[in-house]
Amino acid sequence: MKETLLNYLLATSSNVPIEQIILNFMVAIIFSLVIYISYRFSHSRAVYSARFNVSLVMLTLITTMVMAVISSNVALSLGMVGALSIIRFRTAIKDPRDAVYIFWCIVVGICCGISEYFIVALGSALIFLFLLIFGYVKTNDRFLLIIHGNISEEEKIEKSVLIYYDGKATMRVKNTTSDRVEYIYELSQRIIEKYSKRELSITQELYKIKDVNAxxxxxxNEDINR
Structure with missing residues (x-):
């Protein structure tokens, strides 16, 4: 049984021509640059990382190199799977889209390593367009209204915020001591834009109250949270 399996592995092994390997790497470089451009234009300045973008290009080439090694030797491919299974990646992902780009690079490298150019071209074109179109989609910013004042003005502060925002401000935190009080209200971007048109701002209204210190x-937003 062992000899049969060994003979099968040896029989299925073949040498890939050097010209084919060079072509695979050239195609991988082209598509890695497509990924580089897509990442550059689909991320804002706050979350864009040039080093991570360069690492995506290198990841594509490394995956292509691995596939070039194991595609011609079934026995080596089995050993490579076992070797790679012990690797642990601990780099924190800042943006959920980064995980998509990592998998995109790996798949491109695999396809280029086995010379499946049509699949990688079609798939990359669709992914490229999708990420460019939806790369600018962001969640609405949230605003936190933080108020510090004297505990004696507790009722006036709450009433002032309630009237100013017509009850649409959500109280998230209320911290008190024997003489101080702190409020944290959560406001949506839509509420901020709507009520900023009033004659007096919320800060001016609150500073009318005695002993409101700050x-x-x-x-x-998402960038600050990270």
Whole structure:
């Protein structure tokens, strides 16, 4: 049984011509540059990482190199699977789209390594267009209204925020001590835009209240969260 399996593995092994390997790498370079351009234009300045983008190009070429080695030797491919299974990647993914680009690079490298150019061309074209179109889709920014004041003005502060935003401001945090109080209200971007047209801003309204010491409006978006 062992001899039969060994003979099968040896029989299925073949040498890939050097010209084919060079062509595979040239095609991999072309599509890795497509991935590079797609990543560059689908990410905003705040989340764009040039080093990560370069690593995507290298990942595509490395995957192509691995496929060039194991595609001509079935026995080696089995050993390579076992060797790669011990690798652990611990780099934090900043953006969920980064995981898509990593898998895209791996698939391109695999396809180029086995000379499946039509599949990689068609798939990359669709993915490229999809990411460019939907790469600018973002969730609406959230705003946090942070108020610090004296505990004696607790009722006035709550009433002022309630009236100003017509009850649409959501209280998330209320911290108190024996003489101080802190409020954190959550506001959507739509609410901010709607009520910013009023004659007086929310900060001006709150500073009319005695012993309100500080009013901060913080934009909480995906980039800040990371």
């Amino acid at each position: 009013v901060n409006l913080v934009c909480q």
